[in-house]
Amino acid sequence: MSASDVPLWAALPAAFLLVCGGLLTVIGSLGLLRLREFYARIHAPTMGSTLGAGCVLIASMLASSALAERPVIHELLITVLILITSPVTAMLLMRAAMFRSKS
Amino acid sequence: MKLRPLIPVLPVFLLAMWLLLNDSVSPGHLVLGAVFALLVTVAIARLRPLPAWPRRLYVAIGLIFHVLIDIVRSNLAVGRIILGASRYQPTVGFMKIPLDMRDPHGLAMLAVIITGTPGTVWAGHDAENNVLTLHVLDLKDEAAWVRTVKQRYERPLMEIFE
Numbered sequence: 542m543s544a545s546d547v548p549l550w551a552a553l554p555a556a557f558l559l560v561c562g563g564l565l566t567v568i569g570s571l572g573l574l575r576l577r578e579f580y581a582r583i584h585a586p587t588m589g590s591t592l593g594a595g596c597v598l599i600a601s602m603l604a605s606s607a608l609a610e611r612p613v614i615h616e617l618l619i620t621v622l623i624l625i626t627s628p629v630t631a632m633l634l635m636r637a638a639m640f641r642s643k644s
Numbered sequence: 645m646k647l648r649p650l651i652p653v654l655p656v657f658l659l660a661m662w663l664l665l666n667d668s669v670s671p672g673h674l675v676l677g678a679v680f681a682l683l684v685t686v687a688i689a690r691l692r693p694l695p696a697w698p699r700r701l702y703v704a705i706g707l708i709f710h711v712l713i714d715i716v717r718s719n720l721a722v723g724r725i726i727l728g729a730s731r732y733q734p735t736v737g738f739m740k741i742p743l744d745m746r747d748p749h750g751l752a753m754l755a756v757i758i759t760g761t762p763g764t765v766w767a768g769h770d771a772e773n774n775v776l777t778l779h780v781l782d783l784k785d786e787a788a789w790v791r792t793v794k795q796r797y798e799r800p801l802m803e804i805f806e
Contacts, residue, residue, distance in 0.1 A: 565719060565723065568723045568726055568727065569722075569723075569726070569762075571726055571727075572722070572726040572729070575726055575729040575730065576726065576729055576733070576734070577733055578736065580736045580779065581733070581734055581736045581781060583765060583779075584722060584762055584763055584764075584765065584781040585722065585726060585762075587722070587759075587760070587761070587762040587763075588719050588722055588723060588762050591715050591719060591760060591761070591762060592715060592716060592719040592762075595715075613667075614664065615664055615665070615667060617664065618661060618664050618665070624756070624760055625756065627760070628755065628756045628758075628759030628760045628766070631759050631765055632755065632759055632765065632766055632767075635765050635766070635767050635779060636767070636768065639767060639768065
């Protein structure tokens with residue numbers, strides 16, 4: 542099994558999704574550079590952890606399902622765990638920043 | 645009180661997780677996963693004695709659909725703001741939204757939804773007055789945000805958890 546075994550009907554959309562996910566994550570990370578204050582920057586990386594990660598995971602499901610010739614959906618678990626955990630860090634950072642600017 | 649169907653979330657989620665991780669639905673894994681899920685549920689009950697009893701799962705399906713659409717939309721909006729940041733810096737700001745929901749699980753879900761959507765972060769909750777502080781990347785139309793949070797997210801969450 543190698544990458545060249547993935548049939549074309551799965552490889553094309555998977556490649557497209559990978560490029561989209563990569564672009565979204567890059568733009569999100571670029572936000573850390575281009576936005577000027579902390580309160581604006583905290584919003585940028587969320588792009589990578591939502592739609593960016595989502596595109597990559599759908600691409601992974603598509604490619605591995607086509608390779609194994611049956612539905613492979615472990616990736617759903619990764620999606621759920623990312624969606625549950627990544628907001629917690631954002632909220633912690635936010636609360637910490639608010640606490641510091643208050644004192 | 646009317647009879648309402650209750651779904652035990654934690655054991656069902658744990659069983660689904662077990663089956664996904666093992667990538668099989670053979671009877672052996674079903675039994676093993678069920679035993680494991682029940683044991684963990686009993687252990688957790690001592691740590692957190694407040695179980696969540698969501699109802700009306702059809703409401704949850706609609707809510708998930710709405711949240712997915714909003715995530716895609718706000719990803720594009722935040723991307724546009726970042727790419728245009730050299731000419732125009734967004735006006736960030738806090739705003740307060742009074743809530744009607746009291747259920748802690750509903751509030752936790754609301755926090756995850758709001759923070760998980762790019763462009764908004766849950767910045768605090770006053771438990772006494774039940775007021776939510778929201779931080780928005782591009783704060784232009786406060787009324788629109790209040791509408792989104794209250795009607796699109798809070799109302800279905802109240803139907804599910806209360």
